[in-house]
Amino acid sequence: MEVLQDQNWTPLGEVGGQYSPSILLLLLLLLYKSHQQGAPAARTSLSVLRRSSASLRRSAAAFLGSPSADAPVSSSMPPSADLGRVLAVITGASRGFGRAVAKDVSRSVRPGSVLVLVARSGPELRALQAELIQSEAGRAGLQVEVVVADVGQKEGLEEVLRRSKRAFTEEITHLVLVNNAASLGDVSHFMKDFTNMAEVDSYLSLNVSSALCLTAGVLQAFPRRPALRRTVVNVTSLCALQPFPSWGLYCTGKAARDMAFRVLAEEEPDLRVLSYSPGPLDTAMQAEARSKTADPNIKQSFSDLFAQGQLLTCEESCSKLMKVLLEDSFTSGAHIDVFDV
């Protein structure tokens, strides 16, 4: 850890990279943890390098998916046994993290609940629907609706709202919206390459506008009332807080979303708003990141995470999200990382 005392460290991604993959992995790890210290600027991540080794070990353990006993926990509140009688709308539900969320939610709700699962891919979505209907929850009366739609299109959003309203019953006690659908953007380029407004517009529309407008539509469709809890989850990323070279669109979109949901939390005090960062997951998006990331150092770090078995499974991360939702003690609007839980 001697290298951490070196005053000459420069930010991750410095051109003409001079770092070994293992040091970059550590840097990435520290970037991944540094937002816990409330570090808003890139330079702040460097100060994290100079923290105590105990803190570093805790960060490392947490990052590697094996939180130590003294890792921070969000709360000591005993979690509720379930989320109640839920109407849950989950976007990007056909695979990856969204699929894990759908399955975990199905196991945490009371009979009479409804899942509205949204994705572009019909076959995968219907396979999940069949699986859930045949599960214990399904046999106990869980209703599973699928909406094959592109939430990046106006018509897709309208269809999700229409189907959600139709699925709602007076017995529902908890509305849950999980804004999970997202795309990585072109990570094979740097910011200076993005001269095509249509490409940037399209990315922001799918990754920012659609999440905001779906959320607004759902809140209008199911307004505040005494017997209805309402929870909105924004699936976010460390990239909302820390810049990563060649992940420009992704960072920009996630930062925009985090802020939008912070404003929402300020505006709607009855609403529970959570920005949950699921960590580095072993998903198709990560595979895309490993093969396409332009920045050689970032690319190598992701490859190392994968090769060393340090990516989280969607199920591992999702169980932490469920813990946070069941405890329900988070500050509305907060960004909570899987390693915070």
Add this chain to the structure above:
Amino acid sequence: MEVLQDQNWTPLGEVGGQYSPSILLLLLLLLYKSHQQGAPAARTSLSVLRRSSASLRRSAAAFLGSPSADAPVSSSMPPSADLGRVLAVITGASRGFGRAVAKDVSRSVRPGSVLVLVARSGPELRALQAELIQSEAGRAGLQVEVVVADVGQKEGLEEVLRRSKRAFTEEITHLVLVNNAASLGDVSHFMKDFTNMAEVDSYLSLNVSSALCLTAGVLQAFPRRPALRRTVVNVTSLCALQPFPSWGLYCTGKAARDMAFRVLAEEEPDLRVLSYSPGPLDTAMQAEARSKTADPNIKQSFSDLFAQGQLLTCEESCSKLMKVLLEDSFTSGAHIDVFDV
């Protein structure tokens, strides 16, 4: 200040507001300063309320435009006398802060420099051009180009790039791009009202995509080379760091831009990237904010700032920006507030 010890304080903008205008003004003031403490989450602003009264007084003095002797300064570096022989592209240059930037830059450059001033309003832009050509700098050979264009449109961006390339000469030693053009968005509504994707798309296109694509285009047009300094300014806001009720689009766009320019700074180490927050300015945008802001508490706070003469003039704020640019000691990618300088 006793009220600051109260543990029951809730975030600014709580529905059913219970705060007096003066307390809200203080809250707004503290929100305005709290990012100096590196506070990323809304809840963190509350901890600022519990800081020492000395710190509070300093914050208050700084917010009110009368920095005390112990106010933080960005650096003790002696500033350069000028920016060099500059090609400066300034968007939103016809009025407000952009106009002040154009005038200040014109006074800080060497003969042979060129300003490329961009705005949608032809008459105002041409009036500024005439004024600058007749100024001391103009008489000493400053060239002033005007581009009447909408940078929110592809064609507008292309025209700016075409004219900038034409204006460039081999004698230019410093390329400066000031991304100032922006719109407030509809502050008469809350996040839950934004169900129209076209409206959100359009806002993000003008306020995020256009700044990113113009920057990319300028960097491609004038690539890195030994004899050319390159500086990119993102005109930002406290709203990039702190959520303000009913300023959802504005906060979202500014947060997106700050992150995009942080990524750019990581990717291009030779580039100087500055996100400068000019503070609460006495401009048309502020007048719009005073008359239209939906949140009654925020609206009242802005009215109070205006009524009490506490808004900054564009010239006051711009002189701080020029100080930062001339000193050139900021961390690339940093968000620097007028009250940090």
